[in-house]
Amino acid sequence: MESFPTEIHQGLQHMSESVFVGLCEIVGTSQQVALRRDTVDIKEMVENRLITNDNLIRMMSGSRREGFRLKGSDIDTMYWFNDHRVIMDMSQSEYYNTANTILIFADSSESPPGFTLLQKLTPSTRLIEMTKVKLARSHTMFYLPVDSESYSEAVGGQSWFKRMRQDFALDIMLCNKIFFISELLPEQKSALRSRNHILQIPVFVMLHFLEFLCYRHIDTTLSLAALDELQVLVHHGRRPLVHKMQREISWEILGICQQMTGNLEAALYSYQQSQITQHPFFNIQTARQRRIQDIVQSTQHQYTEDLPLD
Structure with missing residues (x-):
């Protein structure tokens, strides 16, 4: 009776090894899965560098993107225009040239987990949102003085011309x-x-x-x-x-x-x-x-x- 737990343990270990070997035959080893994933990343990186703003960007997703090769599994592929960029914060819009780029704002603040709301920023709405970001800064001056410490910390070392241009409304x-x-x-x-x-x-x-x-x-x-x-x-x-x-x-x-x-x-x-x-x-x-x-x-x-x- 004392050997019974040991036999169970050995049996479970053998079963786990068998399951692992079977899975490796189906989806590949962990090294193979990682190699497939890296191959897709490198392939897409090279292809996307050759794409101009007039072309579509292709991105594989789903199980194949993760390196698995499951029989009967569908192929998930996403396409989007190269001149479209998704931003997570309105302040990021300052880093893009809107003359040839369309910004899409991803807002997940009121969405359930795993979902997000996508809002296309037209030139008008983008300008408004950028203005709201700038005006919300604690050191922006209107008619009355702001907190001197916040203002000095934010604009210290800048010329008066730059201060007046960027921080005065x-x-x-x-x-x-x-x-x-x-x-x-x-x-x-x-x-x-x-x-x-x-x-x-x-x-x-x-x-x-x-x-x-x-x-x-x-x-x-x-x-x-x-x-x-x-x-x-x-x-x-x-x-x-x-x-x-x-x-x-x-x-x-x-x-x-x-x-x-x-x-x-x-x-x-x-x-x-x-x-x-x-x-x-x-x-x-x-x-x-x-x-x-x-x-x-x-x-x-x-x-x-x-x-x-x-």
């Missing part, structure tokens, strides 16, 4: 003789009729405004998220992001976005706040009154349609 100045954004066309025309040639918009208000417009036809969720950020910014009017004299145009832009989404009640409130905080610097009251009239007429028309018929 000012308002967006739109020349009213040039129509940049169709949604702001009435405001620019209104200001121009009053001989106001500049429309000065806080940088974060413009950022969220453009983000809302760009994502509106691409991703509704991101567009509404941008509108939420704009609403929080304007409602709180936190300096130095929104100066007191800029609240009029900020409320106006918020109202435009809300009106575009069909939230007429919120838009009307924003236009009224824009009127309350109006500043002679902007001269956009004509455009605002027209927008308010459009909302009132639309509401009255809807109310008339909802009246019961006798």
